[in-house]
Amino acid sequence: MKAKNKRSDGDQLLAMLAALDNPHRLRIVAALAEGGRNYVSQLARELGISRPLLHLHLQKLEEAGLVHSRMELSADGKALNFFEVVAFDFNVSPAGIAQAVRTLTNPEP
Numbered sequence: 033m034k035a036k037n038k039r040s041d042g043d044q045l046l047a048m049l050a051a052l053d054n055p056h057r058l059r060i061v062a063a064l065a066e067g068g069r070n071y072v073s074q075l076a077r078e079l080g081i082s083r084p085l086l087h088l089h090l091q092k093l094e095e096a097g098l099v100h101s102r103m104e105l106s107a108d109g110k111a112l113n114f115f116e117v118v119a120f121d122f123n124v125s126p127a128g129i130a131q132a133v134r135t136l137t138n139p140e141p
Contacts, residue, residue, distance in 0.1 A: 043138075057092065072113050100115070
């Protein structure tokens with residue numbers, strides 16, 4: 033598992049799995065992976081969901097380190113918040129989970 037943040041491997045795995053445990057978020061990652069970076073309004077139209085709901089899901093994905101955003105100004109001066117997928121690759125196996133559990137910062141449920 034590769035991630036660019038200060039979480040332990042166990043905490044990062046948990047955050048990534050929790051973030052991907054939703055069909056809307058899977059569709060968001062797929063849309064960004066296939067179509068490249070996109071701004072919120074356009075992505076909401078393409079996915080057929082509201083901007084507030086999209087923001088909620090993008091926030092969860094960004095907190096897990098799976099997407100990142102960047103604010104840019106359009107030619108007409110409008111602020112557009114662009115999101116793109118962060119390259120990630122992780123393999124879940126029983127041995128990997130056992131190793132990750134040992135690094136959880138809060139091992140109790």
